[in-house]
Amino acid sequence: MSGRVAAADRLFFHCTELDRTNYPEFRDRIVRVESEGVVHEARSYPGVPRLALDRVRPRPWVSLEGTMRRRRSCRVLSTAQPSLRVLGRILHGAHGVNAELDRGPVPSGGGLQALELYAIAFAPGGLEAGVYHYDRRGHHLSRIVEGAEHAAWLARVPSMVQFEGGGLLWVLVGDGARVERKYGPRAFRFLLLEAGHLMQNLCLLSSSVGWCTLPLGGFFEKEIARELRLPAGDVVLYLAVLGRPAPSAGAI
Ligand SMILES: Cc1cc2nc3c(=O)[nH]c(=O)nc-3n(C[C@H](O)[C@H](O)[C@H](O)COP(=O)(O)O)c2cc1C
Numbered sequence: 001m002s003g004r005v006a007a008a009d010r011l012f013f014h015c016t017e018l019d020r021t022n023y024p025e026f027r028d029r030i031v032r033v034e035s036e037g038v039v040h041e042a043r044s045y046p047g048v049p050r051l052a053l054d055r056v057r058p059r060p061w062v063s064l065e066g067t068m069r070r071r072r073s074c075r076v077l078s079t080a081q082p083s084l085r086v087l088g089r090i091l092h093g094a095h096g097v098n099a100e101l102d103r104g105p106v107p108s109g110g111g112l113q114a115l116e117l118y119a120i121a122f123a124p125g126g127l128e129a130g131v132y133h134y135d136r137r138g139h140h141l142s143r144i145v146e147g148a149e150h151a152a153w154l155a156r157v158p159s160m161v162q163f164e165g166g167g168l169l170w171v172l173v174g175d176g177a178r179v180e181r182k183y184g185p186r187a188f189r190f191l192l193l194e195a196g197h198l199m200q201n202l203c204l205l206s207s208s209v210g211w212c213t214l215p216l217g218g219f220f221e222k223e224i225a226r227e228l229r230l231p232a233g234d235v236v237l238y239l240a241v242l243g244r245p246a247p248s249a250g251a252i
Pocket residue numbers: 071072073074075159162163214215216217218251252
C-alpha cells in the first residue's frame with residue numbers, strides 16, 4: 001500500500017485527534033455550548049404504531065462475571081424472534097432510561113444521550129416485520145417502517161452471509177448533529193466509543209437470557225440511513241444480529 005493511500009485511510013483519526021494546538025478551540029466550544037444550556041429531548045416517534053415492552057425486574061442471582069465469561073459470538077442462530085419479555089429485559093437493561101436527564105446504563109459523552117437504537121424484524125413473531133425504534137423513556141418500540149425484506153437487508157448488510165438465521169438486526173445510530181455542536185469533529189469518535197458500550201451491553205444481556213447478539217462490521221451506512229428515514233445529521237455506527245443459538249452451534 002502506498003504512503004498516500006495509508007494517510008487517506010487514517011484521515012478520520014488524523015482529523016479528530018486532539019493536541020496542544022487545537023485543544024483551546026475544543027475547550028472553548030464546550031464552554032460556549034454549555035453556557036447556551038440547550039435541553040435535548042429523547043427521540044420519540046409520536047403517531048406511529050407502538051408496542052409496549054414488558055417491564056422486568058433485575059435478577060440479582062445472575063452473575064456479571066459469569067455472563068462475561070460465557071458470552072460468545074454464535075453464527076448458527078434460530079430465526080425465532082425473542083418474546084416481548086426477553087426484548088424488554090435486553091432493551092431496558094442495555095439502553096433504558098434509569099435516572100434523571102435520560103441517563104441509562106451507557107456512559108454518554110457530555111451526558112448528551114445521543115445514541116439511538118433501532119431493531120429490524122424480518123419474520124412476523126412478537127413483532128410484525130418492520131423497522132422499530134426503541135423509545136428509551138417510554139420503554140416501547142415504535143414501528144417506523146412497515147415490513148422488512150430479508151433479501152433487501154442482505155444486500156445492505158453483506159456481513160449477513162457470515163451467519164445463519166437470526167431473529168432481528170440491531171442498528172446503533174448516533175445523533176451526529178447533537179454531539180458535533182458541542183465537540184466538533186471529535187464528536188464522531190465519541191459516538192463510536194459510546195456505540196461500543198451499548199453493543200457490549202446488548203451482547204452481555206442477550207447472553208444472560210440464552211440468546212446471542214453477534215456484532216457485524218460489514219454494512220452500507222448510507223443505504224441503511226435512508227431505509228430508516230434518519231434525520232440528515234445522524235450516523236449509522238454499528239450493527240448486530242440477535243438470535244437464539246442453535247442447540248449444537250458452537251462459537252467460531
Ligand atoms: C467491530 C466488530 C465487527 C465484527 N464483525 C463481524 C462480522 O461482520 N461477522 C461476524 O461473523 N462476526 C463479526 N464480529 C464478531 C467477531 O468475529 C468475534 O467477536 C470474534 O471472532 C471473537 O469471538 P467471540 O465474540 O466469541 O469472543 C465482529 C466483532 C467486532 C468487535
